[in-house]
Amino acid sequence: MRKRWLGGIATPVLVSMIVPLVVSIWPSFKEQAASFAEILQSPIYQALLGQLGMGDITTWSGFFYMEVGVTLEWVILFVAMFIPARLITSEVDKNTLDLTLSYPIPRWRYLLEKFGAYLAYSILYPLLIYALAVAGTNYLGETMDFGVLGYVMVGTYLQLFALGAISLLCGSVFLESSRTLSASGALILGQYVMTRLPDLGALNFLKDLSLFNYLSTGTITGLGSLPMNELSIVVGVGLIALAGAFYVFHKRELAY
Amino acid sequence: MTEAETVLEVSHLTKVYGRDLSIAGRKLGRRVVGARDVSFAVRRGEIFGFLGPNGAGKTTTMRAILDYLHIQEGSITVFGMDHHRDALEIRKRIGYVPEDLALYENFTGDELIDYFGGFRPVDPDFLRELRSVFRVDLSMKIKSLSTGNRQQVGLILAMAPKPDFLILDEPTSGLDPLMAMNAHRLLKELKAEGKTIFLSSHDLAEVQAVCDRIGIIKEGRMILVEEIGNLVTKFLQNVRICFSSSDTPREEDFLGLESVISVERTGEREFTLKIKEDVNDLLRLLTGYWIDRLSIEDATLEEVFLQYYE
Numbered sequence: 001m002r003k004r005w006l007g008g009i010a011t012p013v014l015v016s017m018i019v020p021l022v023v024s025i026w027p028s029f030k031e032q033a034a035s036f037a038e039i040l041q042s043p044i045y046q047a048l049l050g051q052l053g054m055g056d057i058t059t060w061s062g063f064f065y066m067e068v069g070v071t072l073e074w075v076i077l078f079v080a081m082f083i084p085a086r087l088i089t090s091e092v093d094k095n096t097l098d099l100t101l102s103y104p105i106p107r108w109r110y111l112l113e114k115f116g117a118y119l120a121y122s123i124l125y126p127l128l129i130y131a132l133a134v135a136g137t138n139y140l141g142e143t144m145d146f147g148v149l150g151y152v153m154v155g156t157y158l159q160l161f162a163l164g165a166i167s168l169l170c171g172s173v174f175l176e177s178s179r180t181l182s183a184s185g186a187l188i189l190g191q192y193v194m195t196r197l198p199d200l201g202a203l204n205f206l207k208d209l210s211l212f213n214y215l216s217t218g219t220i221t222g223l224g225s226l227p228m229n230e231l232s233i234v235v236g237v238g239l240i241a242l243a244g245a246f247y248v249f250h251k252r253e254l255a256y
Numbered sequence: 257m258t259e260a261e262t263v264l265e266v267s268h269l270t271k272v273y274g275r276d277l278s279i280a281g282r283k284l285g286r287r288v289v290g291a292r293d294v295s296f297a298v299r300r301g302e303i304f305g306f307l308g309p310n311g312a313g314k315t316t317t318m319r320a321i322l323d324y325l326h327i328q329e330g331s332i333t334v335f336g337m338d339h340h341r342d343a344l345e346i347r348k349r350i351g352y353v354p355e356d357l358a359l360y361e362n363f364t365g366d367e368l369i370d371y372f373g374g375f376r377p378v379d380p381d382f383l384r385e386l387r388s389v390f391r392v393d394l395s396m397k398i399k400s401l402s403t404g405n406r407q408q409v410g411l412i413l414a415m416a417p418k419p420d421f422l423i424l425d426e427p428t429s430g431l432d433p434l435m436a437m438n439a440h441r442l443l444k445e446l447k448a449e450g451k452t453i454f455l456s457s458h459d460l461a462e463v464q465a466v467c468d469r470i471g472i473i474k475e476g477r478m479i480l481v482e483e484i485g486n487l488v489t490k491f492l493q494n495v496r497i498c499f500s501s502s503d504t505p506r507e508e509d510f511l512g513l514e515s516v517i518s519v520e521r522t523g524e525r526e527f528t529l530k531i532k533e534d535v536n537d538l539l540r541l542l543t544g545y546w547i548d549r550l551s552i553e554d555a556t557l558e559e560v561f562l563q564y565y566e
Contacts, residue, residue, distance in 0.1 A: 095358035099410070102322060102352035102423075103375035104344045254324040255273060 008117075012124035015075055016132055022067045023136035026060060033058040043198075060142035061221075065152070068129060069217035072156050075125055076212075077192050080163035083121075085184040087114040088171040088249065097254065108246040115168055115242065122160045126153030151226045155215030158231065162211055162238030163188050169241045172249040211237060263421050263452040264298040264321065268330035271316050290316030292476040293330070298454050303447050305467035305484070306456040309565050313476040314456045315355050318425050321454075322352065334421065348376065351414035355425040355456075357407060365394030365401075365409045369416060378416035386412045389438045403430040411439055415446065422446065424455045428462060440466045464557050472564045480564060484557075492517075492532050492555035492563055499525040500546035513537045517563060530555065530563070 029036070037057050039045065056062040088111070091097040101107065130146075130153045137144045170183040191210035200206060207213060214230040271290040291313040298304040308314050319325045321332055323343040332339035334346045359368060369378060387394065392401065392408040401409065407430045414422060422443075428436040436459075443453055443466050457463055463470060464484065472480040482491065502525060510519040510529060515537055517530040525548070531538060535552060542550070555563075 094361075095354075095356055096360055098319075098324070098354040099352065099357065099359065099413070101324070102347060102350065102354075103372060104347040105375055106344060253326045254319070 008121040009124060011079075012121065012128055015071065015125060016128035018068060018071045019129055019132035019136055022064055023140060025067075026063060026140060026142075029063065030058075030060075033063070060137065060140065061144040061148075064133065064137075064144065065217050065221050068133070069152075072125070072129070072217070073192070073212065076156060076159050076163060077188065079122065079125075080160055080167055081184050081188045082167075082181070084115065084118050084164040084167035085171045085180045086177070087111075087118065087168060089175060089177040089180045092175050093177055101254070107250045111168070111172070111246055111249050115164070115245075118164055118168075119161060122164065123157060125160070126157050129153065145224070148221055148224050151220045151224075152217050154226060155217070155220050155231075155234075158215055158234045158238070159211060162234045162241065163191075165238045165241035165245060169245040169248065172245040172252070175252070175254070261299050262297050262333075263300050263335060264304075264454060265333045266297070266317065266321070266330070267295050267332070269294040269317065269320060269327055269332060270329035271313075271320055271325055271327050289313075289476040290325075291320065291327075291473070294473065294476070294478045295330075296471045296478055296481050298452060300452050301447060301450045302468040303443060303453040303455060303466050305463040305470040306454060306473065307458075307463060307470055307561065307564075308473035312473045314473055315425060316476075317473065318355075318423055318454075318456065321423065322347075322350075349420040351376075351417060351419035351422045353407075353410045353414045353422075353424045353427045357410040359398045359406060359409060359413075361399035362397060364397050365392060365412070368398070368409065368413060369394070372413055373416070376417045376419070379418040382418050383412070383416045386416055386442070389442060390435065404432060404435065407431055408435060411442075415442060418446070418449075418451065420451055422451065422453045422455075424453065426457055427455060428457070428459065436462065460558055460561050472561075474564065487560050488554045488557055490533065492530060492560045493535065494553045494555050494559075495529040495531055495535070495538065496522075496549070496551045496553075497527050497529070497542065497547060498523070498549040500548045501525070503545060505541060505545065509541060510538075513541060530559075532563070 167184040171180045174180040194210040195212045214234050273288040275287050323340050390408040392405040507519045510516045515531045515534050520528045522528045
């Protein structure tokens with residue numbers, strides 16, 4: 001991972017380019033914002049946007065959160081699903097784990113360093129988007145509460161942490177790419193789909209199990225701050241999954 | 257053997273993979289024995305060759321020693337420490353070249369030495385010697401090196417810290433004969449300094465050239481541990497017997513003897529036998545016959561190995 005820093009930086013830079021794009025669209029969109037707002041009330045868009053569709057898109061910040069929020073959800077989904085899951089399994093696939101673990105490195109530390117690298121690269125997403133959003137807002141001469149924007153970015157990062165830890169746990173359990181990706185896909189994509197499903201009746205409680213329901217852009221912008229109860233749930237789940245990944249990797253045998 | 261003399265002690269090691277599992281007559285899982293009741297010890301300052309056919313349990317045993325595998329029964333101690341409980345302490349003193357060595361492709365050899373040197377510091381003087389002995393360009397990325405050159409990098413990584421105990425799983429596979437010879441020289445040099453080497457190989461010439469003792473494992477069981485010098489004289493001999501008349505023992509008579517491994521009728525009155533350990537029971541059988549010629553020769557080392565491999 002240390003040697004792949006360029007690839008690690010390139011993706012966040014590429015993703016953050018959504019901000020200049022949104023900035024460039026805003027002046028022409030602003031003219032027709034009212035009619036778009038009506039279209040967004042349709043059930044299809046509501047399902048697509050989930051809790052992001054709550055904002056007022058006739059304002060710059062509402063439009064920004066809708067566009068960037070959707071992008072960030074997809075980033076969280078794919079980054080958390082694929083990258084931590086591959087942290088160990090790629091070493092198993094390439095057979096490099098055998099040599100590395102013959103050195104006096106505690107397994108938990110090895111895993112922590114790998115996950116640390118993932119967290120270091122992941123922080124680039126919120127940092128770059130925040131910086132470009134501030135620059136874009138000033139460029140447009142619009143207003144936006146940068147404090148709330150900061151909270152949204154913190155929420156995004158914590159979701160990347162918690163879902164990434166779940167994905168890492170899958171890697172520790174299975175030590176094999178296809179099964180790990182299937183498990184992490186089922187767990188993370190499943191949670192995402194859960195938030196997008198219509199009313200499930202008696203099974204609605206399942207929606208509460210989705211981490212995508214917590215620290216969402218819609219909730220944070222609505223409250224104007226970080227909901228501490230949601231924060232503790234996301235961080236708690238992340239820490240438990242991380243501890244589980246360390247424990248399983250430390251205890252399990254490397255039979256492959 | 258005192259603890260100070262023993263570097264590795266494997267005692268009644270048993271490792272079984274998976275389990276027999278069938279539902280409605282359909283087999284879903286199978287139990288595979290990796291190692292069964294394997295016991296042996298490796299002494300300080302020796303090169304111990306670990307031999308056996310493919311799938312015999314060599315790599316299983318090595319991976320169990322390194323605590324990669326959980327053993328079901330038995331115990332393993334390295335430097336008198338438990339292989340599982342004291343795994344980190346043990347790893348400070350070992351060097352390892354795995355079977356099918358794989359290195360980080362985007363690193364150069366030098367970067368790998370620096371990176372792994374952070375976990376187990378290298379001996380700078382010995383590293384210089386290794387650089388001069390192995391002709392691999394350490395400034396090149398691993399992905400652009402040939403298999404043989406990667407193997408050389410693996411050997412440099414394992415040897416550079418001058419560890420007390422080297423575990424080498426087919427260390428010279430892919431090396432050209434000159435490099436393999438250089439590797440053998442280095443192993444002997446390390447041995448002369450009191451380092452211990454546990455080496456698995458299919459190359460019998462290599463084993464003969466460097467090993468002091470060997471252990472042969474077959475179908476998960478250790479079937480022989482012996483000084484290499486004793487192997488030929490003690491374990492296998494070729495006997496040629498030419499009888500004076502057509503009154504000869506039957507092939508079954510020979511095969512009925514415990515020491516006789518195989519019999520080949522090479523003429524009307526001539527037999528060639530392979531026997532192990534003791535010729536006395538054969539000689540007793542022969543006392544009832546007239547013999548024209550009898551020759552007993554030591555088998556070659558290759559014949560000894562093949563005998564145990566088959």
